[in-house]
Amino acid sequence: MSGTAGKEGLGEAAGSSTPPTLLPPTAPEETANARNKANHRTVWPYGNYRSYYSFRPAASSNTESAPPADSLDGRLAFLDRQLFAGKRLLDIGTNSGKIAFDALRHMGAASVVGVDIDPLLIEDAWRIAGELGFAKGDDRLNFFAANVMDEGWLEEFVASGTRRVDVITLFSITKWLHLHHGDAGMLRLFRSLHQVLPAGGVVIIEPQEWDNYKRAVKRNKDLRETFKAIKLRPPFEDEMREAGFELEQRIEREEGGFSRPLLVWQKVA
Ligand SMILES: C[S@@+](CC[C@H](N)C(=O)[O-])C[C@H]1O[C@@H](n2cnc3c(N)ncnc32)[C@H](O)[C@@H]1O
Structure with a gap:
């Protein structure tokens, strides 16, 4: 089993940030081992890891090594480019924007909005956007800090201005939404996804086990x-069907010893 991708799977992170619970700063003489141990005791309440993409493998890397910055994300590599080509994407839980950048640079997306609950990660995403050469004010790319589970947020977001979306990605985030908002929150989310997409619109979910x-x-x-009150189980197939989606594709994947399927749902007319 890999020691890299498994970190997310286990709800642990290799990076550093300012989440609510942090250990005192690591003394310089401490070994890498000790630092790793300290990181393992850090709480990341929303899966809002920093340096996330240093331990999620890229398509071309093996699972033990960090991906080069501009290599295609390992999940996108499994998906048909046609799902994204010419489409407006909303990436929910965008972290520092890797899926957003790759959708524009490698999958032909027309535009991408990335949203994350952690404003520090959104700052990271903007910084990386600059490093990758995206001009400020490029209307193909936008990032927002917001809690997508705030009631009515998705509906208002999509209704406002020109922010229509064709495709919504939810990668490695359902566990966090479920744990914070329970079954009722997930059911509400699925209904909102259906409401904001046009007929034929697509939701791609990479659920945690x-x-x-x-x-x-x-x-x-x-x-x-x-957690104790949760009755629903990932990958939420019955619930997505009840919300009005049809399963177009289920791609079985394994990453770092964890099952990491990708489910492609389409809104039926
Ligand atoms: C484990 S990371 C996955 C990042 C990215 N989706 C990927 O798979 O490459 C989960 C991300 O979801 C974000 N997140 C969690 N709950 C959220 C919420 N309610 N609204 C917006 N973002 C959220 C976290 O801050 C974190 O960046």
């Missing part, structure tokens, strides 16, 4: 109550 939830809960007591 149920077994994967427990570590996050162990690490963060605040999630226990919601």
Whole structure:
């Protein structure tokens, strides 16, 4: 089993940020081992890891090595380019924007909006956008810090201005949304996704496995109550069908010893 991708799977991170629970700064003489141990005790309440893409493998890398900055994301590599070509993408839980950048640079997306609950990650995304040569004010690319689970947020976001979307990606985020908002929150999200997409619109979900939830809960007591009340299980197939989607494709993948399927859903007219 890989020690890289598995970190996300286990709800742990290699990076550093300013989440609510942090250990004191690491003393310079501490070994890499000790630093790793410290990071393992850090709480990332929303999966809002920094340096996330240093441990998610790219399409061309093996799972032990960090991907080069401009290599295609390992999940996008499994998906048909036609899903993105000429489409307006909303990437929910964009972290530092890797999926957004790759959708524009490698998958032919017409425009991308990335949204993340952590404003520090959105700052990172803007900084990386500059490094990649995206001009400020390029209307093909935008990032927002917001909690997509705030009631009515998605509906208002899509209704406002010209922010129509054709494709929505939810990669490695359903565990966090589920643990914070429970079954009711997920059902509401699926209804909102259906409401904001046009007929033929697509949702692509990379759900975390149920077994994967427990570590996050162990690490963060605040999630226990919601966790105990959860009845629904990923990958939420029945619930997505009930919300009005049809499963177009299920791509089986494994990453770092974890099952990482990609489910491509389409809104039926
Ligand atoms: C594990 S990371 C996955 C990042 C990216 N989707 C990927 O797979 O490459 C989950 C991301 O979702 C974000 N997130 C969690 N809950 C959120 C919410 N309610 N609204 C917006 N973003 C959220 C976290 O801050 C984090 O960046």
